[in-house]
Amino acid sequence: MTTTVAATVALAGVAIGYVQLTSSATTPEAPATAQTVSLAPAPRLLTLTSTGQVTTVGKDNPGGTRAVSKTKCDRIYAAARTVACLYADGILGTVSMRILDADLKERKAIPVSGIPNRVRVSTSGRMVSWTAFVGGDSYATLNFATRTGIYDTKTGTLFKTLETFDVIKDGKPYQSVDVNYWGVTFTDDDNTFYATLYTKGHRYLVQGDFAARTVRTLRDHVECPSLSPDGTRIAFKAPINGDSTKGWRLSVLDLATNKVTRTAETRSVDDQAAWLDNSTLAYVQQHDDGTKDLWTVPSDGSGKPKLLLRNAHSPAALG
Numbered sequence: 001m002t003t004t005v006a007a008t009v010a011l012a013g014v015a016i017g018y019v020q021l022t023s024s025a026t027t028p029e030a031p032a033t034a035q036t037v038s039l040a041p042a043p044r045l046l047t048l049t050s051t052g053q054v055t056t057v058g059k060d061n062p063g064g065t066r067a068v069s070k071t072k073c074d075r076i077y078a079a080a081r082t083v084a085c086l087y088a089d090g091i092l093g094t095v096s097m098r099i100l101d102a103d104l105k106e107r108k109a110i111p112v113s114g115i116p117n118r119v120r121v122s123t124s125g126r127m128v129s130w131t132a133f134v135g136g137d138s139y140a141t142l143n144f145a146t147r148t149g150i151y152d153t154k155t156g157t158l159f160k161t162l163e164t165f166d167v168i169k170d171g172k173p174y175q176s177v178d179v180n181y182w183g184v185t186f187t188d189d190d191n192t193f194y195a196t197l198y199t200k201g202h203r204y205l206v207q208g209d210f211a212a213r214t215v216r217t218l219r220d221h222v223e224c225p226s227l228s229p230d231g232t233r234i235a236f237k238a239p240i241n242g243d244s245t246k247g248w249r250l251s252v253l254d255l256a257t258n259k260v261t262r263t264a265e266t267r268s269v270d271d272q273a274a275w276l277d278n279s280t281l282a283y284v285q286q287h288d289d290g291t292k293d294l295w296t297v298p299s300d301g302s303g304k305p306k307l308l309l310r311n312a313h314s315p316a317a318l319g
Contacts (some may be wrong), residue, residue, distance in 0.1 A: 014233045037069035039081055039102040042319020045053040045276075046078050047312040050291045052147060054085070054104060059276070059317060062309050073103045074116035076314045077274075080125030082153060086132070097130045110158065112145055116271050118224065119314075122186035122249065126154050127210070129193070148181040148195065161196070165208065168216040169199075174309035176200065183224035183272050184208075187231055194225040196317075202240070205253070219258075223248065224272035226281075226297070232256065235273045235281050235299060250283060252299050259308060265305045274315045275299075282308060284316045 010142045039046070043059035052072040060063050073085035080244050083100035097110040097119075114132030127162045128151045135145035149160040159165075162181040167174040181196040187193065193208045197215060205222035206215040221242055226235040232255055237248035247268030263281065273283040281299050286292045292313040308315075 036196060037067050037071070037104060039078060039083070039318055044318040045309075046057055046076065046083075046314075046316040046318055047294065047309065048073055048076050048203075049313045050311045050313075052087075055312070056318070057309070059319070062231075068294055069104060071100075073314070075096070075119040075130075076126075076316065077119045077121050078316045078318060079121040079123050082121050082125030082128065084119045084121050084128045084130065086112070086119045086130050088116050095132065096147070096150070097128070099128060099151070108151075108153075110149070110151060110160075111147070112147075112160075117146065118148075118183050120184050120186065120272075121316075122190050123188050123229075124190055125151055126190045127186050127193075129186070130186070131182040144180075146180045146182045146198075148184060150184065150193070152190075152210075162208070162215070166214045167197070167206075168214060169204075170217060174199075181206075183226075185225050185227045185234070185272075193232070194227060196223045196225065205234070205236070219253075221255065223260065226273050226275060228275050230278050233299065235275065237269055237271070237273075240268070250281065250297065252281075252301075261299075261301045263297045263301055265295070267305075274317065276317045278316070282317075284313045 037054055037056050044056045045059045047055050053067045054069040054071045057066045057209040073087045075086040077084050081102040085098040085100055087098055095112045097112050097135045098106055099108040100106055112132050112312050114134040117133055118287045119132035131148040132147050148162050151158045176199050178199050182196050184193050184195045191210045195206055197204045197206045202220050203223050205219050206217050208215040221238055222236045224237050234253045238251045240246040248270040250263045250265045269283050271283045273281045276282050279299055280296050282294055284292045285295055291311055293310050293313055294308040294312045295305050296308045
């Protein structure tokens with residue numbers, strides 16, 4: 001999808017404004033220590049503070065003391081000692097997909113256009129994906145455009161946009177200038193992935209084949225998929241009554257039965273939920289002042305939402 005120079009300049013200004021809003025948010029309320037952050041020892045919970053600083057805390061004791069790094073990201077995710085840090089530099093006006101090691105040392109930086117939005121790493125740590133807004137800044141409207149890329153850290157293969165992949169829609173080849181992707185999640189084979197594909201007012205769950213450069217639609221009204229650790233279910237945000245302007249309901253799709261279960265979270269969830277284990281989802285709720293809190297809810301529709309961590313977002317369970 002072509003983006004004009006004028007649009008790019010305008011979006012750069014929006015991106016800078018976004019960073020400034022984030023940096024002025026309230027600092028974390030939970031105990032924190034300034035120190036070097038590492039992915040080890042596990043089990044840990046990796047998050048970002050409201051100011052974008054990378055933090056870790058005990059997975060089984062999220063209310064404990066957080067280790068806070070000087071490293072900043074707008075979105076983060078990690079697995080198997082690979083950290084994906086999507087970062088907008090408010091001073092330079094640049095956005096980068098930074099690949100970091102377990103000690104947050106940069107291994108590679110990929111220039112990205114737009115406003116940071118989603119990021120994921122495959123279980124093995126090999127595959128990295130990101131999504132950025134390149135037009136508009138909300139999924140709740142139709143006036144937006146995204147760009148989603150995938151990078152293979154083993155081979156160096158890079159696709160800055162999935163819009164070059166062939167689409168099979170309802171069993172037939174499909175082409176349209178309005179195709180957009182967002183919210184990639186990987187399977188354990190480091191080749192198959194799921195994502196959201198938007199076209200003609202529909203938001204489809206698609207299954208992708210990285211080697212074949214293809215995607216195929218599976219079902220409508222599925223956004224921001226997140227595959228469970230056992231590979232059997234996909235957590236996603238479902239537009240309420242098929243209308244995203246009314247918000248989203250956090251739901252879970254069973255891939256074997258095609259059954260959808262709504263979670264006990266009835267508030268709108270505009271996030272790509274993360275699985276803390278095979279039965280628990282973590283997601284963000286944002287306040288009017290820009291601060292964000294992490295919540296959890298059982299994936300089977302039981303229980304009720306619980307506050308996990310204040311002033312935190314972009315969770316990734318380590319170990």
